[in-house]
Amino acid sequence: MLDAPLLDYWVVDVFADRSFAGNPLAVVLDGDDLSTEQMQALAAEFNLSETTFPVRPVDASANYRLRIFTPALELPFAGHPSVGTAWLMHQLGRVGAGRIVQECGAGLLPLDIGPDRVALTGGEPTVGEPVDPALLLAAVGLDAADLTGADARWAGTGLNWAFLSVIDEAVARARPNLDRLAEVSASGPDRAGVAVLGWTDGRAHVRVFAGGFGVPEDPATGSAGLALGAWLVASGLLSADGESSYEIAQGLEMGRPSRLSGVVIAEAGRAVQCRVSGSVTAVARGQIAVP
Numbered sequence: 001m002l003d004a005p006l007l008d009y010w011v012v013d014v015f016a017d018r019s020f021a022g023n024p025l026a027v028v029l030d031g032d033d034l035s036t037e038q039m040q041a042l043a044a045e046f047n048l049s050e051t052t053f054p055v056r057p058v059d060a061s062a063n064y065r066l067r068i069f070t071p072a073l074e075l076p077f078a079g080h081p082s083v084g085t086a087w088l089m090h091q092l093g094r095v096g097a098g099r100i101v102q103e104c105g106a107g108l109l110p111l112d113i114g115p116d117r118v119a120l121t122g123g124e125p126t127v128g129e130p131v132d133p134a135l136l137l138a139a140v141g142l143d144a145a146d147l148t149g150a151d152a153r154w155a156g157t158g159l160n161w162a163f164l165s166v167i168d169e170a171v172a173r174a175r176p177n178l179d180r181l182a183e184v185s186a187s188g189p190d191r192a193g194v195a196v197l198g199w200t201d202g203r204a205h206v207r208v209f210a211g212g213f214g215v216p217e218d219p220a221t222g223s224a225g226l227a228l229g230a231w232l233v234a235s236g237l238l239s240a241d242g243e244s245s246y247e248i249a250q251g252l253e254m255g256r257p258s259r260l261s262g263v264v265i266a267e268a269g270r271a272v273q274c275r276v277s278g279s280v281t282a283v284a285r286g287q288i289a290v291p
Contacts, residue, residue: 004289007031011048011285014084015220015250015258015278022251022258022278023220025084026051028288029092036067036074041291043069049215050081054089062103063095070215076105076190077158079222079276083118086111087280106158112277117261119277122157122226125264127234127271129153136164136194139184140209141175150199155231157274159192159223161208163231168198171205172253181211195224199237204228206250219251220258222276229264230271240269248276 008029016022026046031039031053043051053067066085068075075081082102089095090113097113112119130151137143142164150165162184166174174196185191193210206228208221218224225248229238238244243265251258258278265273 002289006287006289009286009288010088010282012084012088012280012282014080014280015222015260016256016281017259017279019281019283021256023080023218023256024048024283025081027085027088028053032056034290038291039067039069040074042288044071045288047071049218050075050078052081052085054085057103059103059108061101062108063100064089065103068104074105075159077109077123077223079120079225080220082109082111082120083222083278084280086113087118088282091282109158117277117279119275120222120226122223122274122276125155125157125227125230125271125274126160127153127155127230131162133164135180135184136162139177139180139194139211140164140196141177142166142170142173142196146170148199150235150237153231153234154188154191155227155234156190157223157226157230159227160188160190161192161195161224161227163228164194164196165235166196166198168200168205171196171198171207174207174209176209176211176216178211178216181209181216185211192223195221195228197228199232202245203247203249205252206248207253208250217254219254219256220260220278221250222260222278225260225262225276226274229262229274233264233266233269233271238264238266240266242266
């Protein structure tokens with residue numbers, strides 16, 4: 001039997017309407033007294049793309065502060081951990097329905113908890129100038145013949161992703177090169193990795209590779225889903241003014257089908273707000289020893 005102090009945890013699948021799909025997330029409860037090193041050790045033990053620790057907020061206007069860890073490092077912000085944690089906190093009666101505020105490394109971010117979905121509003125959207133796609137292509141095992149006419153650009157709402165638009169059948173052929181992905185992520189601050197997409201009539205078929213963060217491929221990525229809205233506006237694929245919606249299919253090639261719904265508000269050709277939403281389902285609960 002365990003003789004160390006124990007903490008309750010849950011595992012939930014995010015951006016999926018059924019169990020064993022979407023992106024799994026471990027949520028460790030009541031870890032306010034854990035050190036950063038202890039949180040990192042627990043994230044490495046779960047070995048999921050992210051593990052979260054909702055703790056007491058520093059800012060009194062927030063409902064809780066969210067610490068987010070990959071198996072290798074802490075993140076200032078991530079989408080599916082934010083959505084999954086908010087859903088669980090509501091299910092446990094720790095926050096109410098409607099608008100809540102999450103404090104994290106990227107600041108104060110609002111989430112809206114509905115009866116069957118959670119919507120996350122990202123931070124201020126940013127989009128970079130077009131970049132040479134050569135390194136991005138090398139990082140995902142594709143070549144110039146796979147490109148569409150849309151420029152490769154960095155975009156983000158808290159974490160930055162390099163978007164590479166390719167013909168749809170090339171998305172499934174992408175193969176990550178971890179060394180090149182690490183080189184991509186090291187090219188600037190808060191650069192998480194490469195999002196490869198095929199775009200057809202309001203729907204994006206996406207694969208996301210975050211090798212620089214220790215996650216070769218992610219089955220559902222809320223932060224990339226948010227950033228995609230900004231990239232789509234900058235690329236002229238969604239309206240330059242007003243509100244547009246889009247759908248994202250991700251995780252298909254991993255056997256973890258995921259569905260994300262996005263909304264972007266644009267003014268004069270520039271995204272000013274991005275939201276992403278999806279469903280969550282619980283798959284496991286238990287207790288884990290404090291390191």
